[in-house]
Amino acid sequence: MRIKRGLLGACIISPTWTHSMQPHSPAPFHVFYLDKASCPADGRAAPRFFKDDEADAAKKQACTGTDRYKVYTDAHFWGERGISLVTTESVIRSAVSDGLDRHYRRGDMAAAAAAAAEVVARGGAFAERRMDGNKGVGLVARRALPRGELIIWEPPTLVVHLSARRHVPDEARLRMQRAAVGALPLGARSETLGLMGGGHWGDGDGDEIEDRLRTNSFIISLEEPMDHHALFTQTSRMNHACRPNCVYQFDRRTLTHKVYTIQDVEPGQELTISYIEPIATYEERRRIIQTWGFNCSCSACELPEAGRRDSDRSIGLIREYTRELQDWSDQSRGTPGLAERLVRLYREERLYTDIADAYRLASWAYGAVRDRYNALRMASSAVRFGLLTWREMGMRINDTLLFMMDPEAHWTWGKRGGGKVW
Ligand SMILES: C[S@@+](CC[C@H](N)C(=O)[O-])C[C@H]1O[C@@H](n2cnc3c(N)ncnc32)[C@H](O)[C@@H]1O
Numbered sequence: 170m171r172i173k174r175g176l177l178g179a180c181i182i183s184p185t186w187t188h189s190m191q192p193h194s195p196a197p198f199h200v201f202y203l204d205k206a207s208c209p210a211d212g213r214a215a216p217r218f219f220k221d222d223e224a225d226a227a228k229k230q231a232c233t234g235t236d237r238y239k240v241y242t243d244a245h246f247w248g249e250r251g252i253s254l255v256t257t258e259s260v261i262r263s264a265v266s267d268g269l270d271r272h273y274r275r276g277d278m279a280a281a282a283a284a285a286a287e288v289v290a291r292g293g294a295f296a297e298r299r300m301d302g303n304k305g306v307g308l309v310a311r312r313a314l315p316r317g318e319l320i321i322w323e324p325p326t327l328v329v330h331l332s333a334r335r336h337v338p339d340e341a342r343l344r345m346q347r348a349a350v351g352a353l354p355l356g357a358r359s360e361t362l363g364l365m366g367g368g369h370w371g372d373g374d375g376d377e378i379e380d381r382l383r384t385n386s387f388i389i390s391l392e393e394p395m396d397h398h399a400l401f402t403q404t405s406r407m408n409h410a411c412r413p414n415c416v417y418q419f420d421r422r423t424l425t426h427k428v429y430t431i432q433d434v435e436p437g438q439e440l441t442i443s444y445i446e447p448i449a450t451y452e453e454r455r456r457i458i459q460t461w462g463f464n465c466s467c468s469a470c471e472l473p474e475a476g477r478r479d480s481d482r483s484i485g486l487i488r489e490y491t492r493e494l495q496d497w498s499d500q501s502r503g504t505p506g507l508a509e510r511l512v513r514l515y516r517e518e519r520l521y522t523d524i525a526d527a528y529r530l531a532s533w534a535y536g537a538v539r540d541r542y543n544a545l546r547m548a549s550s551a552v553r554f555g556l557l558t559w560r561e562m563g564m565r566i567n568d569t570l571l572f573m574m575d576p577e578a579h580w581t582w583g584k585r586g587g588g589k590v591w
Contacts, residue, residue, distance in 0.1 A: 237257055237336065237337075238255055238256060238257060238330060238333045238336070238337055238342075238345065239255070239256070239257075239258065239345075240253060240254070240255055240345050240348050240349045240352065241253065241254045241255075241256065241261050241265075242254075242349065242352040242353065244352070244353070244354050246324065247282050247285075247324045247425075248282045248283075249354060250324065250326075250354065250356065250357050251326070251353045251354040251357045252324055252325065252326060252327075252328070252353075252357075252424070253326065253327050253328070253349035253350065253352055253353055254327075254328040254329070254330075254349070254397075255327075255328070255329045255330060255333060255342070255345045255346055255349050256328065256329070256330040256333075256391075256397065257330060259392065260330065260391050260392045260396075260397075263392065264391040264392040264421070265391060265424065284322070285322035285323065285425070293311050293312070294310065294311060294312065294314060294318070294320040295308040295309060295310055295311055295320060295440055296308070296309055296311050297309075297406055300408065300439065302466045303463065303464070303466060304408050304466060305365055305408075306365070306406055307406065307407065307408040307439050307440075307441075308403075308406050308407050308408075308439065308440040309437060309438065309439055309440065310434045310435065310436055310437065310438050310439075310440055311436060312436050313433070313434065313435060313436055314430045314433070314434040314440075315430070315433055316430055316431060316432055316433050317429060317430065317431075317557060318429065318430045319427055319428070319429055320415070320428050320429065320430060320440065321403045321404055321417075321426065321427065321428035322425060322426070322427050322428075323401055323402070323403050323404065323425060323426055324401075324423070324424050324425045324426075325387075325389075325399035325400055325401050325424065325426070326350075326353055326357040326358075326360065326361045326400050326401075326402055327346070327349055327350055327353075327361055327378070327382070327399065327400045328389070328391075328397050328398070328399040328400075328424075329342075329346060329349075329382065329386075329397060329398055329399075330396060330397050331388075331395070331396055331397060331398055332396070333345075343376045343378070343379055346376075346378040346379065346382070347376070347378055349378075350362070350378050357402075360402040361378075361381065361400055361402060362377060362378075362381070363402075364381045364384070364385045364400065364402060364405050364406075365381070365384050365385060365405075366380040366381050366384060381400060382398060382400065384462075385400055385405035386398040386399055386400050386405075387399055387400075387401060387404065387405075387417075387419070387426070389419045389421070390419070390421060391421060401426045403428075404417055404426050404428055404442070407428070407440060407441060407442045408439065408441055408467075409441060409442065409443060409444040409445070409458070409465060409467065410439075410441035410442075410443065410465075410467035410468070410469070411443065411445075411447060411449075411454055411465060411467050411469040411470060412447070412467065412468065412469045412518070412519040412520065413431070413441040413442050413443045413447075413522060414430055414431060414432045414434050414438070414440060414441055414521075415428050415429060415430050415431060415440050415441060415442050416428070416429055416431050416442060416443075416522055416557060416558050417429075417442055418557075428440075428442070429557045431521040431522065431554070431557055431558065432519070432521055441467070443522055444458070444461065445457050445458060447520055447522055447523060448484060448487060448488070448520065448523060449484065450480075450481040450484050450485075451469075451470065451477045451480065451481055452481075454470065455470070469519075480518060483514050483517065483518050484518070486510075486514055487511065487514050487515065487518070487520075487527075490507050490508075490510060490511040490514070491511065491527075491530065493507055494507060494508055494511065494530040494531075494533070494534055495530070497581075497584060497585075501585060503530075503534055503537075503585065504534065504538075504585075504586075505531070505534045505535050505538060505540065505543065507534070508527075508530055508531035508534035508535070508547070509531065511527050511530065511531065512524070512527045512528060512531055512547075514527075515527045521554065521558075522558055523558070524554050524558075525550075525551045525552075525553075525554035525555035525558055525559060525565075526551075526565075528547050528548070528550040528551035528554065528555075529547075529548070529551040529555070529565065529569055531547040531551075532544045532545070532546075532547035532548035532551055532569070532572060532576075533572075533579075533581040534547075534585075535547060536572070536576050536579060536581050536582050536583075537581050537582070537583065537584040537585035537586070538583075538585055538586050539582070539583050541576055541577075544572075544576050545573055545576065548569050548572050548573045548576075549573065551569050552566065552569050552570065552573070555569065
């Protein structure tokens with residue numbers, strides 16, 4: 170499986186979260202089983218569905234070949250946009266239904282859908298455009314977009330449990346995926362089928378849904394970390410850049426993706442996300458991206474040889490300084506000066522996706538020599554960027570906020586030089 174940060178195989182940064190079981194509440198989803206006679210051969214034939222209570226055991230297994238994974242569709246989800254999942258009952262009952270049901274009941278979901286519609290209406294933030302070279306279609310800013318602007322807020326149209334790849338025979342899984350897309354309302358179905366395919370991998374089994382999943386899907390976490398992949402039709406139009414100007418976050422409570430700008434963007438500039446871990450040299454990035462079936466033509470990869478060498482040198486220094494600043498032994502050379510240089514390198518390299526981590530290390534480095542003012546200055550920058558880029562996880566945000574409230578109580582305070590406390 171290919172690793173793309175978010176895209177299928179992608180999410181290198183694995184968002185971890187603990188799922189607490191909620192009492193079961195009625196699922197907003199209809200569970201559909203396919204009747205054998207109407208198993209769609211090519212995904213175009215309209216399948217005939219049985220609702221849960223109408224299906225007997227034989228029918229349940231007729232098309233899926235499994236009773237562990239089923240096709241769940243809610244045609245009314247997110248203002249009638251609709252969503253389909255190929256997943257287990259346990260995911261639907263616990264991770265999806267309960268969470269969404271609570272949102273439905275509290276009206277959060279309706280409010281979120283309305284707010285998201287406003288993002289689109291107010292926005293006109295971007296337009297799809299055919300890009301130069303081998304990139305296909307991409308998104309381009311239609312107006313100046315300041316850093317931190319929410320430009321996309323959308324749920325997926327199709328979600329598939331990754332373990333179905335191991336447990337369900339290919340043919341049955343492909344049939345379930347086709348049935349799932351076939352059950353979507355027309356708009357979501359045509360957007361899903363309109364995504365880039367192209368048989369990049371040569372192994373899409375000639376199946377148009379599988380092909381789109383392999384080219385466009387993002388890894389998400391529902392019940393376990395990184396357990397599903399999902400098609401988001403707008404975010405999927407965003408091309409990769411090794412120095413992107415946008416980031417995305419998945420919110421499992423509303424099952425939605427949010428995409429933010431992380432740099433000021435000029436009108437006409439392409440909006441990009443990173444499919445990979447960005448702290449990597451040119452060769453490392455090239456190798457990973459090639460496993461995705463394309464050669465990256467972003468501005469960092471198109472630099473002349475000398476520019477690429479400079480950038481690789483900066484990546485080497487970023488790694489070295491990070492190691493030093495993470496070393497809390499007596500031999501550590503992690504000083505505030507080194508931390509300032511680290512932050513500068515991130516800025517020069519335009520690595521805004523991960524700069525929050527550099528600021529966090531810098532806040533500790535200042536705190537370690539009991540420089541309260543600069544520790545707080547760095548911590549507030551860490552939070553400013555971290556709120557946009559630290560995915561899903563509250564851990565780093567919480568730790569940094571606690572640090573800001575009481576730096577002297579943090580485990581790093583006074584740990585280096587300037588009056589050791591241990
Ligand atoms: C998720 S899609 C992005 C949207 C796609 N360009 C389209 O037309 O729908 C990923 C595909 O876009 C192309 N692509 C994305 N970023 C690229 C880049 N930096 N350089 C070259 N091709 C890129 C590759 O073909 C890749 O498989």
